[in-house]
Amino acid sequence: MDHPDAPKSCLYSKITRYIELDEFNARYLEELEAGEEVYPARRRLRRAKEKADALYIVRRGWLYSVRYLGGDRRHVKGLHFPGDVIGLSDVTLEACSADLITATDVTLCPLPKANLSAMFVNAPRIAGILFAFAAIESLIVSERLAVVSRLNAEGRIAHLLMQIHARLAVTRDIPDNWLPMPLSQEVIGDAVSLTQAYVNRSLKELEDQGLILRRDQGVELLDPERLKAIGEFEDRFQSIDSSWLPT
Amino acid sequence: MDHPDAPKSCLYSKITRYIELDEFNARYLEELEAGEEVYPARRRLRRAKEKADALYIVRRGWLYSVRYLGGDRRHVKGLHFPGDVIGLSDVTLEACSADLITATDVTLCPLPKANLSAMFVNAPRIAGILFAFAAIESLIVSERLAVVSRLNAEGRIAHLLMQIHARLAVTRDIPDNWLPMPLSQEVIGDAVSLTQAYVNRSLKELEDQGLILRRDQGVELLDPERLKAIGEFEDRFQSIDSSWLPT
DNA sequence: CGCGCGATTGAAACAACTCAACTAGAGTGG
DNA sequence: CCACTCTAGTTGAGTTGTTTCAATCGCGCG
Numbered sequence: 001m002d003h004p005d006a007p008k009s010c011l012y013s014k015i016t017r018y019i020e021l022d023e024f025n026a027r028y029l030e031e032l033e034a035g036e037e038v039y040p041a042r043r044r045l046r047r048a049k050e051k052a053d054a055l056y057i058v059r060r061g062w063l064y065s066v067r068y069l070g071g072d073r074r075h076v077k078g079l080h081f082p083g084d085v086i087g088l089s090d091v092t093l094e095a096c097s098a099d100l101i102t103a104t105d106v107t108l109c110p111l112p113k114a115n116l117s118a119m120f121v122n123a124p125r126i127a128g129i130l131f132a133f134a135a136i137e138s139l140i141v142s143e144r145l146a147v148v149s150r151l152n153a154e155g156r157i158a159h160l161l162m163q164i165h166a167r168l169a170v171t172r173d174i175p176d177n178w179l180p181m182p183l184s185q186e187v188i189g190d191a192v193s194l195t196q197a198y199v200n201r202s203l204k205e206l207e208d209q210g211l212i213l214r215r216d217q218g219v220e221l222l223d224p225e226r227l228k229a230i231g232e233f234e235d236r237f238q239s240i241d242s243s244w245l246p247t
Numbered sequence: 248m249d250h251p252d253a254p255k256s257c258l259y260s261k262i263t264r265y266i267e268l269d270e271f272n273a274r275y276l277e278e279l280e281a282g283e284e285v286y287p288a289r290r291r292l293r294r295a296k297e298k299a300d301a302l303y304i305v306r307r308g309w310l311y312s313v314r315y316l317g318g319d320r321r322h323v324k325g326l327h328f329p330g331d332v333i334g335l336s337d338v339t340l341e342a343c344s345a346d347l348i349t350a351t352d353v354t355l356c357p358l359p360k361a362n363l364s365a366m367f368v369n370a371p372r373i374a375g376i377l378f379a380f381a382a383i384e385s386l387i388v389s390e391r392l393a394v395v396s397r398l399n400a401e402g403r404i405a406h407l408l409m410q411i412h413a414r415l416a417v418t419r420d421i422p423d424n425w426l427p428m429p430l431s432q433e434v435i436g437d438a439v440s441l442t443q444a445y446v447n448r449s450l451k452e453l454e455d456q457g458l459i460l461r462r463d464q465g466v467e468l469l470d471p472e473r474l475k476a477i478g479e480f481e482d483r484f485q486s487i488d489s490s491w492l493p494t
Numbered sequence: 495c496g497c498g499c500g501a502t503t504g505a506a507a508c509a510a511c512t513c514a515a516c517t518a519g520a521g522t523g524g
Numbered sequence: 525c526c527a528c529t530c531t532a533g534t535t536g537a538g539t540t541g542t543t544t545c546a547a548t549c550g551c552g553c554g
Contacts, residue, residue, distance in 0.1 A: 149440035
């Protein structure tokens with residue numbers, strides 16, 4: 001895969017952005033990421049209640065997971081970007097808790113749950129960093145809960161935009177003021193608990209205020225600082241406390 | 248502490264409810280839980296931004312963590328019950344992300360982050376189960392996000408009640424239809440994103456419908472099945488997939 | 495006995511929803 | 525190259541669940 005969006009391993013570059021890996025651990029990680037699966041955009045990869053016997057490392061592309069409540073009400077549980085590990089929060093479940101859908105073309109790399117056991121014994125440092133990633137995922141959800149609970153529509157959307165930007169920036173150099181946006185307004189709404197129509201209005205409002213500009217399947221962040229303020233966003237992804245990790 | 252609510256170790260009983268621990272791991276766990284701190288109800292134990300260099304195992308009592316958004320808007324990030332490990336989601340942060348407040352008298356047992364490193368190397372099975380607990384915490388938050396996003400006031404409250412009941416039932420035998428409730432309506436509201444006044448109205452409505460009965464600082468669950476249905480609650484805490492844990 | 499916090503209740507206001515019609519653009523096939 | 529279709533985005537008008545503000549009540553506690 002010599003795709004420009006697909007470096008050797010996004011997970012490796014994400015991990016080494018935070019901590020150092022010695023030769024042994026680097027190789028161990030490489031073997032974990034041996035397999036590779038490619039899927040087109042807008043494809044439902046698996047449904048809730050299906051057996052969940054693998055995690056997936058995202059190598060390229062965006063995905064999201066959705067749950068259905070009360071029949072028709074849809075909720076976007078999470079967004080998944082290159083370098084993310086999908087399914088960390090579901091390890092304790094026999095069956096996965098949400099449908100998994102591709103937003104763009106993606107490349108995934110399956111990591112069978114059965115391999116975790118050996119990893120905890122043989123590569124505790126990698127197990128530790130996975131633990132850290134699970135914690136970060138938890139933090140992200142928790143942040144979204146706070147935002148959905150306490151901010152108005154514009155705040156929620158501003159937060160989402162800045163959070164996505166910050167998460168992408170972990171594995172990739174991206175400009176401070178540009179964000180690709182392959183997600184439909186409906187998906188955005190289901191992520192921050194708004195209707196599609198109101199997402200539209202709020203985006204327009206942000207645009208009218210000169211904070212963003214929508215063009216070319218993306219969003220130009222005209223005033224990142226104000227967007228962060230409106231969305232009460234604080235970037236917690238650019239560095240982590242790794243002092244407690246085994247060496 | 249020969250308090251009836253304080254068995255030797257809630258964490259031990261929680262863990263062994265899910266998986267088996269051999270002699271070595273049991274002893275390892277016992278040493279982890281050596282210290283003990285006791286605090287009265289309604290006490291702010293620590294504030295956000297303070298240095299977070301320990302996790303806390305809850306041995307007795309209820310706590311909750313709160314964040315403040317936009318000045319005065321308060322959000323309850325999480326509830327903590329006996330057997331829970333506080334701070335799992337914050338391990339990657341230098342400073343903790345929320346204030347920690349006691350709802351009742353509590354007994355805590357500090358677990359310095361610095362000890363985690365050795366744990367990952369020497370007791371991978373315990374590290375694995377902590378990983379599992381972090382995943383469960385993530386699941387809980389995720390569930391709350393879905394519920395707050397997509398259910399009305401009564402649904403949210405019904406969900407909260409059933410979730411608390413299920414979580415308590417993990418470490419303790421409690422009756423199917425009774426729930427102690429030391430949380431004020433304001434705290435409940437801040438947890439499920441409603442105002443105190445509306446929490447009151449919704450509780451009254453649930454009571455009028457014959458689903459609950461409030462008395463003696465608690466809630467009688469007159470119709471648990473309908474409450475689960477209204478709150479779209481599914482109990483995911485009573486058993487876990489532990490096949491991937493190191494032995 | 496009075497103080498204070500939490501619960502209860504009412505009335506008015508509003509943010510976001512619903513429903514629905516319309517537009518723009520992207521892809522497809524004749 | 526143009527009609528056709530389909531999906532996503534835009535906009536309007538009326539509705540509603542929840543909030544806000546405020547007043548009152550009840551009770552545990554010093």
